[in-house]
Amino acid sequence: MAKDQKNKTLWKWVANIGLGIICFIALFPIISLVVSSFMPSSVLMRNGITFNIDWEQLSFYNYQYIFTEAASYWSWYGNSLVISALTIVLSLFFSSMVGYALAMYEFKGRNFFFVLVLFILMVPFEILMLPLYQLMISTQLINTYLAVILPMVVAPVAVFFFRQYALGLPKALMDAARIDGSTEYGIFFKIMLPLMGPSLAAMAILQGLASWNNFLWPLLVLRSNDMFTLPIGLATLLTPYGNNYDVLIAGSVMTIIPIIILFIVFQRFFISGLTVGGVKG
Incomplete structure (x- = not known):
């Protein structure tokens, strides 16, 4: 009985990890878009949408311009x-x-x-x-x-x-x-x-x-x-x-x-x- 409970717990963790990975893959384009929205145009033209982030280049200028x-x-x-x-x-x-x-x-x-x-x-x-x-x-x-x-x-x-x-x-x-x-x-x-x-x-x-x-x-x-x-x-x-x-x-x-x-x-x-x-x- 204890062994069955342990197997259920293990499969539950495996399923949660698998679903977490799938969710990250599905959300990856949105996360990339959000991060890129804080980059200046020059950086986007040079590097494109990337996770190689230069944190000093990030700013709220794009949103400030929109508003x-x-x-x-x-x-x-x-x-x-x-x-x-x-x-x-x-x-x-x-x-x-x-x-x-x-x-x-x-x-x-x-x-x-x-x-x-x-x-x-x-x-x-x-x-x-x-x-x-x-x-x-x-x-x-x-x-x-x-x-x-x-x-x-x-x-x-x-x-x-x-x-x-x-x-x-x-x-x-x-x-x-x-x-x-x-x-x-x-x-x-x-x-x-x-x-x-x-x-x-x-x-x-x-x-x-x-x-x-x-x-x-x-x-x-x-x-x-x-x-x-x-x-x-x-x-x-x-x-x-x-x-x-x-x-x-x-x-x-x-x-x-x-x-x-x-x-x-x-x-x-x-x-x-x-x-x-x-x-x-």
Whole structure:
């Protein structure tokens, strides 16, 4: 018995050490980025991103420059925050309704619409960009927030995810709510949507990450510098006439903060929501 306990303890330590090594490997690029953000541009141009650190060269100048002189950076930051927040809210609202309807209601053409969602899910976004771009031109939405947000509002992957999750919800709750006189919208918003908390939290993280890092589509539909998002704005720092690697790297580190906050906030709801819901027979 004691030998088995000793073996379990040994394997536990081996597993923890192995996971620690994997975590370090996964975090290595971020650690390198953070350390490099304190280096001056001349050092970065000469040595690149490296752990051969000259501690005397490290300073807060890059961050000081961002907070005091880089006005465009904060304009890009605000644009990304607004676009990502609106994308998350609208995508969760509409995609959850579509997925819920496909899962919980019997209507003519339901399977056809679900197959259509799967088909769109399999089509690369690069193929859809040209017709979407023509649509934005015809509706005169170029260089607006709506041009970036609208194509992402009802994401096929989110619809599929919510539909699969809603299939596991108890329909008996719907029948009980109808008997109590609740409307279909009341059933969804007051009963079913709270039970979909884990799926909402998971998709909030995924949709927020996708919107925050989206580069190609905003690059097509945004024109003016004051409308650029962070990925586009940071890309403009690399030009044939000069490469502001110090500001670029420090700015890239700052872009990680909202994603970390988003993950921390919704992870709590995700874990607590795992125990929600269900009907015992």
